[in-house]
Structure formats: structure tokens, C-alpha cells
Amino acid sequence: MIANLDGKMVVGQFGSFIHGFKEAFDGTIEEGDMFLTNDPYSCNGAVSHANDWLLLRPIFKDGRLIAYAAMFGHMTDVGGKVPGSLPTDATQIFEEGVRVPPTKIYKNDELQEEILNIILHNCRLPIWNKSDFNAIVASIRTAEKRVIEMADRFGDDIFYSALEDLLDRNKKAMGKLIMNTVPTEKQYFEDYICDDGLEMGPYRIKCAMWREGKKVIFDFEGTDPQSISSVNFFLNEEMFKMFCGVYMIMVFDPAIMFNDGFYDLMEVKIPEGTLLKPNYPAALSCRTHALGRIFDVLGGLLGQGAPEFLCGAGFSDSPHLMYSGYDKNGEWYQLYMIGFGGVPGKPMGDGPDGHSLWPSFTNVPNEFLESYFPLVIEEYYTVPDSGGAGYNRGGNALLYNL
Incomplete structure (x- = not known):
């Protein structure tokens, strides 16, 4: 995944984590660095549970930061109370495996092996995790190499303008899509997680959607409070925009190029202390129960204005x-x-x-x-x-x- 200096994804699939990562990291970003995190609470839900390892690489050319490359992978095990690190009966995130705050895992292009070894020592499959880690690093280095080659070939001005043009192309197309599919009057939809595996539930996910001018607003007011079990989903606002953009493009106009250009056209409101914005240290490992319902809620909202796609x-x-x-x-x-x-x-x-x-x-x-x-x-x-x-x-x- 390639992002510009503002952290907006230009090419790739999952760009929502860069903004949260940059906000969370309190330190210097230098040439030769690469960062690792898997802690949702350290980066405002940029990753959603501890199994997801996110690596981020600032791309430098001639001593100047020109872009970012990032990739994340789901690890089979990150420790915790059960193999697989997805305990259904967890009540706190401490039971779900080792947590890594935003950390420099490479410095001056040198792997910080002591840090990585501590992390791997807390996993049941350290060899598997290290292999996956190395694969992610290799993919990021490939992205870095190709970005630098492209910037060298076309020059800085064309490189930067190309990034902005790709973002602007998406924004204009999504703007028309929003105007054609989202009404100004509020639409409501709600769905439920029937059970959390511990005989508790149902849990309601409620959302309102409407348009103000060229901007669409999503408001999750009315969603149930966070659970004491692990079905909570720390939903990053940028991540929801990504879900919504992918859904709208695939349903209404697959010809639109997907990137983060349209994010300014959406506003997302998620109340704290709810199932979708739980307070630390709520458990998060089984968050796919809520994540899957998010797509159903989106379908219910957007389908009201376009029944042919319901x-x-x-x-x-x-x-x-x-x-x-x-x-x-x-x-x-x-x-x-x-x-x-x-x-x-x-x-x-x-x-x-x-x-x-x-x-x-x-x-x-x-x-x-x-x-x-x-x-x-x-x-x-x-x-x-x-x-x-x-x-x-x-x-x-x-x-x-x-």
C-alpha cells in the first residue's frame, strides 16, 4: 500500500491505519526506520485486534520524505490465554496476546532483533510469525523501491501531482456517487449480534445516514454499550470510511478507482463506550461478529435510496x-x-x-x-x-x- 505524506492511501486496499499510526507515534521519523504495532488502543483502532501486525515504512529519496509504504498481516497466534489468541471468554485485552505499541522495529535499516525476539517469545508459533514478518518487510521494501524508481523517472513535481490527481479523481467520482445515492433526509438502520458465545446478547448496532451538501454523515448514536466479552469492535473512523467506499464502489460503480481521496466527503460519529468504540481495556479478539454486521448496516442504509441494490x-x-x-x-x-x-x-x-x-x-x-x-x-x-x-x-x- 502506498500513501502520500498526509497518510492518504493512493494505491492499495487498506489505508485507514496510517493516519491513526502517525497520531499515536510520539517520536522522530527518520530514513531507514520501519515501525511495528498491533495494539488497537495505541493507534485509535488503526488495527482492530492483536493478531494484526502493521508495519509502516517512511520512503525517503535524496534525504527527503516523499511517501509511505505499509502492510499488515494476520498472525496465527500472538500468545494470550488460548491458541489462536481469540478467546471468546476474554473480558480484557490482556488475555488476547502480546501488545506492541508503535515501535521502531528497524532503525538505520538494522532490525532491532532484541525487540522482535521479545515479541516472538510470547507467541506459540514464533517461527511462523517471524516468517510472516519477513514477508511483510519484503513487500514493503519492494513498494519502496518502485516508488523511488518512479519518482526518479518522472521527477518530484510529476510524482506529487500524480498522487494528488489520483486522489482527486476518486474524490470527484465518489462525490457524484454520494449526491446520487444518499438523500438529505435521515435514513436509519439497525442490526444485531444475536449472542456473544457467553449467553449474552443481543447487541444492537444502529446507524443514521444523511447528506448535508456534498458530505455524507454516519452517526452510530443508539448503538449498545460495550460488551464485557470479546465481541467489541474498536472501529476507527477512517476504517469505516474505507468500508463504506469499497461497498459503494463495488455496488454502484466498480469502474471508480479506490483510494482515500473521498475521505473528506464523509463524517463518522461513533460514541465512546459503545460496542464500536469500547473503552480500554475492553476485549476485542472476536470483533468480526460486529464487523460483519457493519456491512449489513451499510447495505440496509444505502439500499433504501437504491432498492435495486438492496x-x-x-x-x-x-x-x-x-x-x-x-x-x-x-x-x-x-x-x-x-x-x-x-x-x-x-x-x-x-x-x-x-x-x-x-x-x-x-x-x-x-x-x-x-x-x-x-x-x-x-x-x-x-x-x-x-x-x-x-x-x-x-x-x-x-x-x-x-
Whole structure:
């Protein structure tokens, strides 16, 4: 992901974390630095739980800061009370694994191995995490190299103007989209997390949406207070703008180039102490229960003004299968696999079967699972008629029998 000096993502997918990271870091940013964090409370929710490791690299050319490159990856384990670091019964973030505030993990292009070793020492799969860490570092260095090559090739003036032009192109297109799809009168929608796994719930997520001039406002007033369990979602305002932008572009006009150019056209209000802005040290590990409902709320709000795009609610979650222990050789194994569900039916067709909440995710082949983990998959199929009947039916669920 490439961002300009203001931290606005120009090319990439997830740019919302740079602004929060820059606000949180109280120190100098110098050539040869690279930063690491995984603590939502240290960067205003720029990352949403401890499994997500965010690395940020300032890009310098001829001694001048010209851009940022960043990448984050979800780690299989970061310590805490259970393998996988997603305890459903956590009541505080301290139970969910090692927390790293914004930290210089590279200084003068030298890895601060003592810091990294302390972090890895608190994880159940240190070799896996270090491998993923190195992969993220390599991707950032590749982005840095190509940005510098581009700036050298075209010169600073053209490089900076190109970044601004790409942001402006997105802003103009999204501005027209907002004017055409968001009414001035308030629209309301709410959805619920039925249960948190500890027999508590339901939890309400409520949002109002309206337009004032060229700006759209989202207000989550009326959302339930934070939970004592781990279904809280520390929703960064910039992250919600990203969700909304992706949703609107994919639904209404996929030809629009996605970046952070439109962020000034949105205002997001999230009351503190609620399910979407919990107070420290609330647990956050199972935040996908709330995250999935955010997309349903967006669909409910935007669909009121454009019924041809209105769809039902999907499975609206990212179920995780955790399976770990010691094999017959005494070696520790740990499986972390995301489950898939049905996508809702739409006016233009049926919902797909067995789909991930996240774009582009694919399943882990059964042959791989049986080869590398002590398990046998007896059944794996889509459940007929589980998605809801209708003129355009909902997508069916997937069933594993291990």
C-alpha cells in the first residue's frame, strides 16, 4: 500500500491505519526506520485486534520524505490465554496476546532483533510469525523501491501531482456517487449480534445516514454499550470510511478507482463506550461478529435510496476453526482456518454459496489439511436450501464434518 505524506492511501486496499499510526507515534521519523504495532488502543483502532501486525515504512529519496509504504498481516497466534489468541471468554485485552505499541522495529535499516525476539517469545508459533514478518518487510521494501524508481523517472513535481490527481479523481467520482445515492433526509438502520458465545446478547448496532451538501454523515448514536466479552469492535473512523467506499464502489460503480481521496466527503460519529468504540481495556479478539454486521448496516442504509441494490443479510461473520495440540511425535501443531457462509440473494440474482466475508479468500484444500494435521475430513459440502428460498435465493452454508 502506498500513501502520500498526509497518510492518504493512493494505491492499495487498506489505508485507514496510517493516519491513526502517525497520531499515536510520539517520536522522530527518520530514513531507514520501519515501525511495528498491533495494539488497537495505541493507534485509535488503526488495527482492530492483536493478531494484526502493521508495519509502516517512511520512503525517503535524496534525504527527503516523499511517501509511505505499509502492510499488515494476520498472525496465527500472538500468545494470550488460548491458541489462536481469540478467546471468546476474554473480558480484557490482556488475555488476547502480546501488545506492541508503535515501535521502531528497524532503525538505520538494522532490525532491532532484541525487540522482535521479545515479541516472538510470547507467541506459540514464533517461527511462523517471524516468517510472516519477513514477508511483510519484503513487500514493503519492494513498494519502496518502485516508488523511488518512479519518482526518479518522472521527477518530484510529476510524482506529487500524480498522487494528488489520483486522489482527486476518486474524490470527484465518489462525490457524484454520494449526491446520487444518499438523500438529505435521515435514513436509519439497525442490526444485531444475536449472542456473544457467553449467553449474552443481543447487541444492537444502529446507524443514521444523511447528506448535508456534498458530505455524507454516519452517526452510530443508539448503538449498545460495550460488551464485557470479546465481541467489541474498536472501529476507527477512517476504517469505516474505507468500508463504506469499497461497498459503494463495488455496488454502484466498480469502474471508480479506490483510494482515500473521498475521505473528506464523509463524517463518522461513533460514541465512546459503545460496542464500536469500547473503552480500554475492553476485549476485542472476536470483533468480526460486529464487523460483519457493519456491512449489513451499510447495505440496509444505502439500499433504501437504491432498492435495486438492496440485498438480504448474509452470514455476516468470519467464523474461525481453531485446532491445536501435540502430534504423535510430540510436536506442537496449530490450525487456524476461516469458515465460509452464504452471500445473500440480490435483485439481480442468487447469492453465491460458501463465500468468505473477505474478498479473494479461498478455502484450504482438504488434502492439505489431512496431510499436515492429525485429522480426517469425512464430509465437506454446501447445505441445500440453507440460504433462504426466494425468487433469488440466498447462498448456502458450508458444512465440515471432521
